[in-house]
Amino acid sequence: MAAVPILMYHSVRDDPPPDTAALSVSPGAFADQMALLKEKGFTPVRLSGPVEDVPKPICITFDDGYADFHSEAMPVLASFGYPATVFVTTGWLDDAGPDAAGRPLDAMLRWGHVREAAEEGIEIGAHSHSHPQLDQLEDGALRDELVRSRLLLEDGIQRPVTTMAYPYGYSSARVRRAVAQAGYATAYVVSNDVASHRSGYAVPRLTVQRSTSLASFERIAEGAHRFYREKALTKGYAVVRRSRYLYRQAMRRD
Template sequence: MYHSVDDGAEDPYDITVPPARLERQLAWLGRRGLTGVGVGELLRAHAAGRSRGLVGLTFDDGYADFTEHALPLLRRHACTATVFVLPGRLGGDNAWDADGPRKPLLDADGIRAVAAAGMEIGSHGLLHERLTTVGDAVLHEETHRSRALLHDLTGTPPAGFCYPYGAVDSRAVRAVRAAGYAYACAVDPGPLTGPHALPRIHVGARDTALRLRAKQLLHPLRRPALPEDV
């Protein structure tokens, strides 16, 4: 689970990975015979029994720096990824972060360019609302309307959803499933773990090869295994 890829010292939320660090992390995967792919591709490969050697890569929030810094590195290392974007904030910024620097988000042309480059586009909701606390009308907008807008923008309805802040409960899962998404990503969904609440590992600027290896080993111990039919 990545967010922004950029050089910059101010990062109170630990969401920014410098390009040089991302390159080393992708190289670390490659040295271990692992290839980064979008989550949709990973799940299809899993269903077909051929997911060995694949790792799902996600980039939340749809930061504009993805095209400048992350995309060239993913291509260099023969990787793809899922980019979860906010169609209600096209060309805006991360206004939901009270502290830290404002980071520009992808606009419509940027999202189409990312899709044309072979990346999977998924929905991160409409405006980055915490789905566990909003009313029914906002929940519907964040799940259903965001999917419709991305369908209009890219020509393809997104298969994947990502819960803002990783906040998920049974009500949010039902809304995402009802909106037509094939899968959804969380962070640590606990007993909700399944196709519409997939656990992920946060990757940050401090994650060296040693830390990545530790996270790889701890992941199955800290999070329940996915059901066999996912």
């Protein structure tokens, strides 16, 4: 199949808190980016949608489930008729109640927002329950994060949830096996590559952040932006995370 760029957003707001600022975009920038997709002939499609005979297909995704997805991003997407996917951290939802878990970084969606988004054609995916580094968890805790988030979402929106994105983009062969065993059909990493496939458990996406100029955004959408620095950092930190996990395992055996 043809390669499909998959864009990865987080927050869309003018005044993000420090913890989310780098991976946020302003509402104005987001609107300009969506307009550029239209101007350049891109056709946003669903993650699982067909791309045969679709001119310049592209996918739009959002991680974490910030409240501004509902207030800022959804109206812009609706004005262009663009589909999108939001990967929700269930324990971070504003009205998670007894299921609250982890430390939300900003104002988060409510269950009503999630249901409304699903009813309006936004695909809902999982992003774990408490947003941990999944590759650092023991097997039992890992399974709980994956299964709990899927079941909560399916109960909340009354639709199957078959896709997820790894918090921080971190995964490993062990994590990917657990994702498959937890009932997901696909899972998304960062990688900052254009996806040559949209199946499996390590589908790459392309980061859009606050420092992304409109010219850079066009290169990202066209698959021409190389992300040299980001890829080098990702590879280096993968080695660090693997070493941390193996060290803890060795300490437990001792």
